[in-house]
Amino acid sequence: MGMTLYEKIYQQHKVATLNEHTDLLYIDFHFIHEVTSPQAFAGLHEAGRRVRNPVATLATMDHNISTQNRRIDGAGEISQQQLEALQRNCREFQIPLLDITHRDQGIVHVIGPEQGITQPGMTIVCGDSHTSTHGAFGALAFGIGTSEVEHVLATQTLPQQRAKSMCVQIDGHLPASVSAKDVILAVIGRIGTAGGTGYVVEYCGEAIRSMDMEERMTICNMTIEMGAKAGLIAPDEVTFSYLQGRPKAPTGEQWQQAVRQWRQLKTDADAKFDKTVVIAARDIRPQITWGTSPEQVMALADRVPDPAQFKEVEQQQNAVKALEYMGLIPNTPLQDYPVDVVFIGSCTNSRIVDLRQAAAVVKGSRVAEHVRALVVPGSAQVKRQAEQEGLADIFKAAGFEWREPGCSMCLAMNDDIVLPGKRCVSTSNRNFEGRQGRAARTHLASPAIAASAAIHGYLSSHPIMTGEGLV
Amino acid sequence: MSQFFHQGSACALPVNHVDTDQIIPKQFLTGTTRDGFGDALFFDWRYTEDGTPNPDFVLNKPENKGVSVLVSGHNFGCGSSREHAPWALAQFGFKVVIAGSFADIFYRNCINNKLLPAQVDEAALQQLQHYCATAGNQLAIDLAQQQIVLADGRRIAFNISSTDREQLMNDCDFIGIAEQHLDAIDRYETERAGQAPWMLPKGYCV
Ligand code: SF4
Numbered sequence: 001m002g003m004t005l006y007e008k009i010y011q012q013h014k015v016a017t018l019n020e021h022t023d024l025l026y027i028d029f030h031f032i033h034e035v036t037s038p039q040a041f042a043g044l045h046e047a048g049r050r051v052r053n054p055v056a057t058l059a060t061m062d063h064n065i066s067t068q069n070r071r072i073d074g075a076g077e078i079s080q081q082q083l084e085a086l087q088r089n090c091r092e093f094q095i096p097l098l099d100i101t102h103r104d105q106g107i108v109h110v111i112g113p114e115q116g117i118t119q120p121g122m123t124i125v126c127g128d129s130h131t132s133t134h135g136a137f138g139a140l141a142f143g144i145g146t147s148e149v150e151h152v153l154a155t156q157t158l159p160q161q162r163a164k165s166m167c168v169q170i171d172g173h174l175p176a177s178v179s180a181k182d183v184i185l186a187v188i189g190r191i192g193t194a195g196g197t198g199y200v201v202e203y204c205g206e207a208i209r210s211m212d213m214e215e216r217m218t219i220c221n222m223t224i225e226m227g228a229k230a231g232l233i234a235p236d237e238v239t240f241s242y243l244q245g246r247p248k249a250p251t252g253e254q255w256q257q258a259v260r261q262w263r264q265l266k267t268d269a270d271a272k273f274d275k276t277v278v279i280a281a282r283d284i285r286p287q288i289t290w291g292t293s294p295e296q297v298m299a300l301a302d303r304v305p306d307p308a309q310f311k312e313v314e315q316q317q318n319a320v321k322a323l324e325y326m327g328l329i330p331n332t333p334l335q336d337y338p339v340d341v342v343f344i345g346s347c348t349n350s351r352i353v354d355l356r357q358a359a360a361v362v363k364g365s366r367v368a369e370h371v372r373a374l375v376v377p378g379s380a381q382v383k384r385q386a387e388q389e390g391l392a393d394i395f396k397a398a399g400f401e402w403r404e405p406g407c408s409m410c411l412a413m414n415d416d417i418v419l420p421g422k423r424c425v426s427t428s429n430r431n432f433e434g435r436q437g438r439a440a441r442t443h444l445a446s447p448a449i450a451a452s453a454a455i456h457g458y459l460s461s462h463p464i465m466t467g468e469g470l471v
Numbered sequence: 472m473s474q475f476f477h478q479g480s481a482c483a484l485p486v487n488h489v490d491t492d493q494i495i496p497k498q499f500l501t502g503t504t505r506d507g508f509g510d511a512l513f514f515d516w517r518y519t520e521d522g523t524p525n526p527d528f529v530l531n532k533p534e535n536k537g538v539s540v541l542v543s544g545h546n547f548g549c550g551s552s553r554e555h556a557p558w559a560l561a562q563f564g565f566k567v568v569i570a571g572s573f574a575d576i577f578y579r580n581c582i583n584n585k586l587l588p589a590q591v592d593e594a595a596l597q598q599l600q601h602y603c604a605t606a607g608n609q610l611a612i613d614l615a616q617q618q619i620v621l622a623d624g625r626r627i628a629f630n631i632s633s634t635d636r637e638q639l640m641n642d643c644d645f646i647g648i649a650e651q652h653l654d655a656i657d658r659y660e661t662e663r664a665g666q667a668p669w670m671l672p673k674g675y676c677v
Contacts, residue, residue: 015659016652021634024652026659028670036553038503049646052656055674064501078501085503096675122670129552129576145554145580147645155649157656161632193488194546197575227549229575250669258669293488314487411551413497420520432492432550434515 002268004165005234006200009140009265013123018159025160028122030057030152031108032095034064034086035413036127040150041089049154051093056156058117059090059097062107064413067376067403070101075414093153106379106405109133109347113217114381116246120235120262125152130347130429132223136216137243138235138265140200143224163229164274166199167267170207172281179357180215181349181427181446183207184222185287189297191277196228199275202267203233207281213242214353221348222429225294234266288334288459289431289444291322296431298334300449300459306330325433326441327421334459341424342373342454343436344447345403346410349427350378352385354447358427359391361451367399368457374401374416376408400454412436425453476587476614476639477566479539482529483603489543490550491577495559508555509562530563540567540610542599547588548577557584567612569619569629571596582635583645587612589619589629598627614640 003011016024032040037059044051051057064082066074073080083100090097098105104115109130112118118134124141125131127149134141144158151158168187201223208216216233223231233239240259243249250258285299296319298305307319307330323330328337344350344358355377367373375395377383383405386392396402409416410428418424418440427450431442443459453459499511517528524531530538541560547570548556557580560568567587581588589612591599602608602621611620614636619627631639638645649656664671 016655018648019634021632024649024655026656026663029672035500039505039554042504047646053672056672058675082501082503098675117672119670121667127552127554129550143552143576145552145557145576145583147554147580147583151646151649154646155653155656156660157649157652159645159649161634193549194572194574197546197572227546227574248673254669258667261667318487411497413500430490430492430550432490434496435492438496438515438520 002271004267004271004273005138005202005232005265006140006163006165007271009121009123010162012121013140015157021161022159023162024157025123026157027125027152028056029117029124031112031124031126031131032057032059032149033062033108033126033128034082036146037089037149038082038085039146040127040153041093043147043150044093044153051095051153052156054094055096057095057153058112059086059095060105060108060111061086061098061100062405063407063411065100065406066414067406067408067416070404072100079414103380106381107347107350107407109217109221110351110378110382113137113213114246114379116243116249119243119249119258120239121265125158129224130221132228132231133217133221133347135220135223135231136213136233137239138232138262140230140232142230163200164198166196166201166228166275166277167273168201168203169205169276169278170203170281171205171278172207173210174207174281174284177286178284179446179448180211180218182287183284184219185289185294185297185444186284187277187279188222188226188294189287190279191226193225193293193295194227196223196226199228200230200232201226201228202273203231205281208233209236212353213238214351217351218348222294225429235262286446286449288449289442290326290328290334291319292325292431292433293318293322294429294431294444296322297444300334300445303331303333304328327423337423337459338457339371339425339453339459340422341418342371342450343376343409343424343426343428344374344450345376345378345408346426346428347378347407348429349447350376350382352382354427355382355386355391356389358447358451359394361448362398362400362455363394365398365455367454371454371457373399373454374403374409376403377405379405398455409436418442425450425459474613474615475611475620477539478611479566479609480535480537481540481542481599481603481608481610482535482538483542483600484529485544485600487544488546488549491548491553491556492550494548494556495553500553500555505558506562508559509564512559512563537564539564540569541565542569542596542603544596545571547573549574552576552580554580554584557581557586561586569596569599582638585639587614587631587639589631591619591627591629595627595629
C-alpha cells in the first residue's frame with residue numbers, strides 16, 4: 001500500500017525506534033522566540049548540556065516586543081528582561097538571532113518561509129503552536145512545549161508517536177470574493193476545534209492547488225485551531241517558484257537536485273487516509289467568527305445564530321455563553337454591531353498578499369470616526385515592500401496606524417490591547433475569551449473583511465458581502 | 472512508595488475546550504524561570520477585575536482548598552503551546568487532570584512535567600463530575616491499573632498510552648534517552664549531508 005506525504009516525511013526522519021509506539025525523529029530546523037525559550041536554556045545550563053547544532057536554530061523577537069518602535073525597552077521593563085535573556089542565550093550558545101532592529105526580523109512563521117529556510121520535506125519545530133504554517137511547503141512542522149525546545153536544542157531530535165492522517169479536499173474553484181482565510185474558517189467550522197486532535201491534515205483539491213504560497217500558509221497556519229498536529233500541502237510548481245532565489249534556498253546544481261527530490265513528496269495514489277473530508281469550494285462564502293472559539297463561525301451575510309439551532313446540548317450551552325461574552329443577540333444581522341478596533345496582522349494574515357487585499361478595500365476611503373485601526377506587518381521585509389508598493393501610504397492616508405513588525409494585538413502581550421467589552425475585527429487566529437485583552441470581543445475574519453469593517457465602522461456591507469468580489 | 476500515583480481531593484470544572492489562554496493568560500508569560508505561575512492559574516476566572524478572588528470560581532470555594540485533581544470536560548488544553556499551562560497547574564498543586572480529551576501539545580507538555588493527563592470516556596466523565604459536586608471528593612489514581620479509585624471503592628478506567636504511563640511511573644530523562652542514540656543521530660546527519668546537502672542549515676549571518 002502506498003504512503004501519505006506525512007508518512008513519507010516521518011519515515012525519512014526516523015533516527016531510532018525507542019519503543020513500540022515511539023520513534024526518535026530528526027528535526028531539520030528549529031525556530032525560537034523570546035517567550036517560550038528562556039526556561040529551555042536554563043534547563044541546558046542546569047544539566048551542563050550544549051546546543052548540538054546552533055545554526056539549525058534561528059531566533060527572532062516577535063511576541064513580546066513593542067510595535068510602536070524598534071526599541072528593546074519599547075514594551076516595558078519586564079519584556080525587555082525577556083528580550084535580553086534571549087540575546088544572552090543566543091550569544092552564549094552561538095545561535096543566530098534576528099534582533100529587534102535586524103532588517104529581516106519579524107514574526108517567526110513569516111520569516112522562515114520568507115528567507116527560504118522552510119523547504120519541502122523538512123521537519124520543522126518551534127515553541128509555538130502556529131508552527132503548522134510551514135506545512136504549506138510540504139514540510140512536517142508542528143508546535144512544541146518548552147521541555148521539547150530544550151530537547152531539540154540538545155539533540156536535534158524529538159521522540160514522536162505517529163499521528164493519524166486526514167485529508168481535507170476542497171474541490172472546484174472558489175468564488176472571487178472568497179479568500180484562504182474564509183476557506184480555513186469554514187473548514188474549522190465543519191470539523192470543529194477538537195476534530196483534528198491526533199491527526200496530521202493534508203489539504204488537497206483544485207482550490208488548494210490554485211492558491212499562492214501565502215494563501216496556503218494561511219490555511220496551514222490555522223490547522224492547529226482544529227486541534228491537528230500539523231497541516232500539509234504537497235509541494236508543486238507554485239512552491240518551487242516561491243522558493244527559487246530566496247536567501248537560504250538551494251542554488252545551481254543543488255537546486256535541480258532538490259526539486260527532483262521535492263517532486264516525490266506527495267501522497268501515493270493508493271495511500272489510505274484515516275479520515276477524509278470533502279468540501280465544495282463554490283459553497284464557501286466570506287466567513288467571520290461570532291463566538292469565542294474558532295469553530296463558532298458563520299457566513300458574514302448570515303444572522304447571528306440562535307443557540308437553539310444547534311443539535312447538541314453542549315453546543316447550545318457553549319453558544320449561549322459565547323453570545324453573552326460577545327454581546328450579541330441571536331438572529332440579528334452582524335451589520336448592526338459597531339466595531340471599535342480593527343487589527344490587520346499576525347502570522348495568519350500579515351504577509352504582502354494580505355496587505356494588498358486589505359489596501360485594495362481601503363484605497364481612497366477613511367477609517368470610521370469611532371474605530372481604531374492598525375496594520376502590523378509580519379516582518380521588516382513585508383513592511384519595506386508594502387512601503388515601496390505604496391500600500392503603507394494607502395493605510396496611513398485612511399487613518400490606520402502603520403506599525404513595526406511583530407505579533408502585537410494577536411496575543412496582546414505588549415501594549416496593543418483591546419479594552420474590556422470592545423469589539424475587534426481581527427485577521428489573527430484565536431478568538432478565545434481574553435485573548436486580545438480581558439473581556440475583549442474578537443471576530444476573526446479575512447484582511448478584506450477587516451479592512452471593510454474599519455471603513456464602515458460596522459461588521460460591514462462591503463461588496464465582499466454581496467459577492468461582487470474584491471476590487 | 473504507595474501503590475497509587477496520587478491520592479487527593481478533586482474538584483470539577485465542567486467546561487469543554489478550556490484553552491491555555493484561560494489556564495494562564497499572556498501577561499504572565501514574561502518570566503524567564505519555570506516557577507511563579509501557580510497564582511496566575513485561571514487568572515481571568517479566578518479573580519475579579521479589581522484583583523480580588525472571585526468567590527464563585529470553583530478553586531476559590533473553601534471546600535476545594537488543597538485540591539490536587541482537576542476534572543474538566545473535552546479538549547482540555549487547546550490553543551497555544553505554552554508549557555506555562557502545565558507549570559501553572561502543577562504549581563497550584565494539581566497532580567492529575569482528568570478530561571474527556573486533551574489537545575496534543577498540552578498533553579505532551581503534561582507528560583514532560585509529570586502531571587498526569589487521564590483521559591476518560593463520556594460516562595466516566597459525568598460520573599466524576601457528579602462525584603466532585605456531591606461526595607467527599609477524595610480519590611486515588613492507580614496508574615499501573617489505569618484506574619481512578621473513588622472513596623467508596625468504585626473504580627473508573629482511564630486511558631494513557633503504555634509509553635506515557637511508563638514515563639510517569641519512572642523518573643526518566645528524555646534528553647538522556649535520546650543521547651543514548653547519539654551514534655544514530657551522527658549517522659543520520661552524515662547520510663543526509665550526502666543525499667540532500669541543501670538541507671544542511673547554512674546559518675545566518677547576523
Ligand atoms: S502572530 Fe499570534 S499566533 Fe502568530 S506567532 Fe505571534 S502570537 Fe502566535
